Amino acid sequence: MSEPPNPPSQPIIIAGMHRSGTSLTASILQQAGVSIGDQLLEASPGNAKGFFEDTDFLNLHQDILQSQGISLEGWSTVGQLTVPHQFWPRAQALCDRRLQTHSLWGWKEPRTTLFLDFWKQLLPQAKVILPYRSPWEVVDSLFTRGDVAFLHNPNLATAIWLAYNQTVLAFYQRYPDDCFLFHCDFLKLDEQRFVEQVRQKFNLPLTIPNQRLFDPTAMHHQVNQTHRPALLAIHFPETLELYTALQRLADGPNPQSDEATMPTQTKAIYRDWVLQDWLTSNRRRQEIKQLKTQLETVHTHLHNAKTELTHWQLMVESMESNRFWQMRNAWVGLKQRLGLLSEEPAEQKPE
Secondary structure, eight states: OOOOOOOOOEEEEEOOOTTSSHHHHHHHHHHTTOBOOSSBOOOBTTBTTOOOOBHHHHHHHHHHHHHTTOOTTOOOSSOSOOOOGGGHHHHHHHHHHHHHHOSEEEEEOGGGGGGHHHHHHHOTTOEEEEEEOOHHHHHHHHHHHTOGGGSSOTHHHHHHHHHHHHHHHHHHHHOGGGEEEEETHHHHHOHHHHHHHHHHHHTOOOOOOSSOOOOGGGSOOGGGGSSHHHHHHHHOHHHHHHHHHHHHHOSSOOOOSGGGGHHHHHHHHHHHHHHHHHHHHHHHHHHHHHHHHHHHHHHHHHHHHHHHHHHHHHHHHHHHHSHHHHHHHHHHHHHHHHHHHHTSOOOOOOO
16 A cells, blocks of 8 residues: 655745844744754844744855855845856755655745745745835844944945835735735734734644744834934835835734824924934034043043052062162071071980
């Protein structure tokens, strides 16, 4: 009697812009039963809970980026990239190993967004999970993390957000039945509902997790209460237009906030905050000036302490080289020798 055939293997791809909840998405789906890799990228200060990135796919993407002169981080404003043919066998081998050993598997890696068309061609049966996040929160997160790429060109952050999310939107519009598009705040609101909706849309054998993984300290929203979203809306209106388009098409529920009314209130918010930002900036300069003064004082005290230490060291050296000091040392040595001689037993005279 022949053995029943193995159930078909189902790949799950998690893509999206950096700092948009892809790590949390991967951790939840892993708990729900998706194998996301055996060798995962280790945690770092920028992602203390872990990246949940399969290093095989990460290394492949970085090698492709490097071959095209693009940063390993994937800071590209081009959108979809063409994968050179020399990398196809390597990608196929990665997929074949997992297709043969796992019935439900996948990977998370933000750079995947740049190669979605390639992976869809290689894995036409793949389901793609696409979290997104507001442009101001992503930019704020990138700046907070301190990525070097944005130190001298902060506008690059918005350009990359646009490129990644334009790719996400276009891919979703081409393959709506194979994609799950959602705002990452959905995970904060209801992780179980997220898994349930993914399971229902794709008819996947997912297990609803009973342990909450969301960490409120890992996803900050303070920037929403500042004037910066309004600044983006004024100076980078294309980001707000794209964000609105993503919100309109999303599979998951959109978080209710003041973001929906921002277009009509933008100018008023900007007017209210512009002088406050000016004032805050000047206060920061004063604080820096005071800190510099305190630092100079500390340096002065340290210099004086070093000078005094040098003085005493020289004095000790002078004393040690002084003739009186040498005579004293000789006298002490003589006393010690005399003391040793006095302790020796006297010789007995012959009778």
